[in-house]
Amino acid sequence: MIRNYDKLIFELSKEGRVGYSLPKSEFDGCCMCSELPANLCRESLPILPEVTEFDVVRHYTNLSNKNFGVDTGFYPLGSCTMKYNPRINEEMAAHPAFAGLHPDAPTCSAQGALEIYYNLAQALSEISGLASFTLNPYAGAHGELTGLMIMRKYHILRGDLKRTKVIVPDSAHGTNPASAAVCGLQIVEVKSTPKGTVDVEDLKPLLDDTVAGIMMTNPNTLGIFETEIPEISRLVHECGGLLYYDGANLNAVLGKCRPGDMGFDIMHINLHKTFSTPHGGGGPGDGPVGVRAGLEHLLPNPQVKKGADGIFYLDADNASAGYVSNFLGNFAVIMRAYTYILTLGRENVKMVGPLAVLNANYVKESLKEEYYLPIEGVCKHEFVFDGLVDKSTGVTTLDIAKRLLDYGYHAPTIYFPLLFHQSIMIEPTETESKETLDEFIGVMKKVACEAIENPDVVKSAPHSTPVRRLDETTAARFPKTTYRQMKG
Ligand SMILES: *Cc1c(COP(=O)(O)O)cnc(C)c1O
Numbered sequence: 014m015i016r017n018y019d020k021l022i023f024e025l026s027k028e029g030r031v032g033y034s035l036p037k038s039e040f041d042g043c044c045m046c047s048e049l050p051a052n053l054c055r056e057s058l059p060i061l062p063e064v065t066e067f068d069v070v071r072h073y074t075n076l077s078n079k080n081f082g083v084d085t086g087f088y089p090l091g092s093c094t095m096k097y098n099p100r101i102n103e104e105m106a107a108h109p110a111f112a113g114l115h116p117d118a119p120t121c122s123a124q125g126a127l128e129i130y131y132n133l134a135q136a137l138s139e140i141s142g143l144a145s146f147t148l149n150p151y152a153g154a155h156g157e158l159t160g161l162m163i164m165r166k167y168h169i170l171r172g173d174l175k176r177t178k179v180i181v182p183d184s185a186h187g188t189n190p191a192s193a194a195v196c197g198l199q200i201v202e203v204k205s206t207p208k209g210t211v212d213v214e215d216l217k218p219l220l221d222d223t224v225a226g227i228m229m230t231n232p233n234t235l236g237i238f239e240t241e242i243p244e245i246s247r248l249v250h251e252c253g254g255l256l257y258y259d260g261a262n263l264n265a266v267l268g269k270c271r272p273g274d275m276g277f278d279i280m281h282i283n284l285h286k287t288f289s290t291p292h293g294g295g296g297p298g299d300g301p302v303g304v305r306a307g308l309e310h311l312l313p314n315p316q317v318k319k320g321a322d323g324i325f326y327l328d329a330d331n332a333s334a335g336y337v338s339n340f341l342g343n344f345a346v347i348m349r350a351y352t353y354i355l356t357l358g359r360e361n362v363k364m365v366g367p368l369a370v371l372n373a374n375y376v377k378e379s380l381k382e383e384y385y386l387p388i389e390g391v392c393k394h395e396f397v398f399d400g401l402v403d404k405s406t407g408v409t410t411l412d413i414a415k416r417l418l419d420y421g422y423h424a425p426t427i428y429f430p431l432l433f434h435q436s437i438m439i440e441p442t443e444t445e446s447k448e449t450l451d452e453f454i455g456v457m458k459k460v461a462c463e464a465i466e467n468p469d470v471v472k473s474a475p476h477s478t479p480v481r482r483l484d485e486t487t488a489a490r491f492p493k494t495t496y497r498q499m500k501g
Contacts, residue, residue: 025072032066048285059441060429070156071313077481081423082293085451089376091426091438092186094264094286095293101356102289111348116340120147120326127325130147130317130341133351134301135284140275140362141260143303147312148342153261153336156281156300157192157228162257162334163279163304163311165196170311170332173253176225180254182211184235188261189228198225205432209237213244220248226255232265232393233277234438236373246276255279261300262288264442265370265393268363278305287365288350296375297348313337329469350370366441369394372450376441385459387433394442401464402433405442408471410435415475416463420456 030429064072076140082088088095106112114126134146150156179198181189183205190200201224204215211229227249231239239245249256258272264287266272270282281375285298292298292326304312314336315329341347355360370393377386377396384398400410414437426438441450448465464471475481 025068026062028063030049030063030065030068032064032069040089074100075353083291086423087423087441087445087453088402088423088440089439089453091236091397092262092429093292094262094283094394094442094444095423096264096286096289097444098289098291098294099297099353100348102352105352106345108348108476112346115346125328127317129193129351130344130347131319133326133347133354134317136351136354136389137301137303139273140263140267140271141280141282141303142271143280144273144306145312145316146301146303147316148299148301148347149313149338149340150281150300150302151338151343152194152298153281153283154188154299156302157188157257157300158195158285159313159334159337160257160279160281161192161196161225161228162313162337163302163308164257165198165335166311167255167308168225176254178223179225179257180219180227180249182229184209184211184233184432185228185230186234186259186261187383187429189230190386193228203227205233205235207388208390209233209235209432210239210241211242211245213248216245216247219252219449220252222253224249224252224254228257228258228259229277230259230260230261230273232395232409234395235388235397235432235454236265236392236395236438237388237390238265238393240365242275248441251275259284260392261441265366265395267366269366269367271381271440272378273303273305274361279303280309284346284350289353289356290346290349293397293445297343297346299343299350315341315445317341327358334444353470365443366394369441371437372441372443372445376439376446376450376454379497380457383458385435395434395440397440398435398437398439401461402436403465407469408468410437412471412474413460413464415438416460418475419477420460422453427449436438 083095083098111126114123120127130148135149137146138144148161168174178201179193180201180203181193182203193200201219203219204212206212210233227245229239231242233484235237246256254277255278258277258500260272260280261280261283267287279302281300282298282300283298285292286387290298302312310331311334314331314333315327316331317325318328320324373392373394373396380398383402385400385402387397387399401408410427414427417424428436429438430436460471
């Protein structure tokens, strides 16, 4: 067990100190090995820190204070929609009538939960303009895989077995090509124009009878609205392919326009972005998948349906793409998202997109003298700078991100999208106040100023965090998470 005050790491363990008490053994003899099979017994005692209960409480409380989350500060992480997670969502998700329900409970005793699942699916249909939704996938990438399985199944059921190519724009989120590969499809890249939208001229020669479909994000990961969708939809459908919409971030278009109306056939939504459920650290999410009318039978099994008698039931008799999860998605996440939609109501849902877009444009316009904006014009919910305008200082995007930590901000997304060398992708979301945005703008300007006047302070940041710059690859691949490893 370690403590880190003033960058000084020192041992808390003191021989003989204990933080537990165990009841007296009921067995004869002092060695429990007499009751356990020999092969299950340790050969030597484990190496554990010897500390009091109070030491443990302090240690973990201090660690938790070092955590940064959307509840502690501004978190402008592009493509992640780190909006406020309303507390009422938590209350509803913890409601014992739902939280205590066994996932295998018979449908007759789970009618309330099935109704919530059904209602949320209906709300998503209305928001997206698609006919039917499954809430079963557990994450955005899982939704993509589910959607692509549906796309494949669609072609297979028609006997169209040649269609194994999926077209993905060069600006796409990394999960798009990854999901296509996992689904056994080949990825063909389509280029972006200098305006940041999909290049229709580059797309045309790619379209033939081996194309299963195209995956698009709109607004795309540059925060630019794709204006050529009607033409792209016509071209892809004419060649026999389907259009997949990556709706992980629906924030910008929520209540304003609908993927179904744009001509998309299949889409996924991240409840853990647009619909305010907490995320990060790989925590639970949910990636509902919707399809247009005529593709409902391809949604994964089981589907939640409502009988003529108003009773909800599970239908697993579809020619579907198969099962993608053991149960009906992450139910606590579904509860939170449903609460969010009901709390906002039909009218206020329409305010989310415009406010998210306003906040993003406000930050972008306020900073474009100091940070290089490769694509001019109105953005949607997020935007990308290509490093500082003044490149002579040698200060990189990584340096800027690290310096922001000193000022108490979570860094924006960096080096993504891959279209620019020094990408900084900022998504403020609609839930931040003008004061918070102004403070962030002030700090970003200050860092740009420091880059010129005192570049070393930026290049050597962070200065105020418990640890400085880490070897991020090693930290991720060989994390030292146990006491024993720290000792070794
Ligand atoms: C976040 C995101 C995803 C992936 O979602 P996960 O839940 O992290 O798997 C896919 N596409 C886009 C555009 C995203 O922003």
